[in-house]
Amino acid sequence: MSKEDFTADVCSINEIDPEAVAFVQERVMPARTIERLSRLFSAFADPTRLRILHALNVIDELCVCDLAALSDLSVSAVSHQLRLLRDRELVHARRDGRMVYYSLADEHVSQLMAIGAEHANER
Amino acid sequence: MSKEDFTADVCSINEIDPEAVAFVQERVMPARTIERLSRLFSAFADPTRLRILHALNVIDELCVCDLAALSDLSVSAVSHQLRLLRDRELVHARRDGRMVYYSLADEHVSQLMAIGAEHANER
């Protein structure tokens, strides 16, 4: 949908055809969705967490200390980030004795990383 | 690929089969890619920028003040964020006289938002 369908070639939102305003308003994302989206993406917005997520993408399930070793991070740092990833429901934790095994929560996680990598590699 | 293919049921990366280490190392993302990815995702990690990107997803091309009005933001705030989005090559700017029209840089942007929204709406 292009702007010219609605407006003369002037700025100021006040001059936009009411139809256009309605068109946009109908499609505006609810504030709640925007919030959720930004929280989702902010989970991906850190190198540490990306390393963790990528490791879990390569090997389905890993414990905290494996993640720490593979990502070259302290156990503490990994654990803190895992909590955040858990809260945002990007990873799933499974306890087995003393060990806690983590895995990606759903396929959206790998999809987002794949598309992101595609974009990043193009530039 | 599951961890059991490589390791006994013990922690400590040192006990992982050398084959597994090699397997992971081969697939490790270069630090450069990780950095680029986190920069990419951090661009999506803010409500203001998401509103801007979503508006551009609904209407192909918009000027700064339309974006400000539609997203209910100050022109200054929008402009600051547009600079960031430009730097990260997520939007494209076209000047026409006094006006500068912005549009999404490529289809990855809408793809990422679509998948993100899918994920966000499931929870």
Next chain:
DNA sequence: ATCTTCTTTGCTCATATGTACATTCTCCCA
């Protein structure tokens, strides 16, 4: 040339974020 409109850019401050260190918790085993 000057004014006006649209946009961009410094600068600053309050808030958010990531990590380290120390502590606590959970569970297995002796």
Next chain:
DNA sequence: TGGGAGAATGTACATATGAGCAAAGAAGAT
């Protein structure tokens, strides 16, 4: 019941980030 390994949490601190305000650029209009 202790002891020890793996994991989670609290706190503190340095850095990063977002928004507002004021000023400066760019380009059409008078």
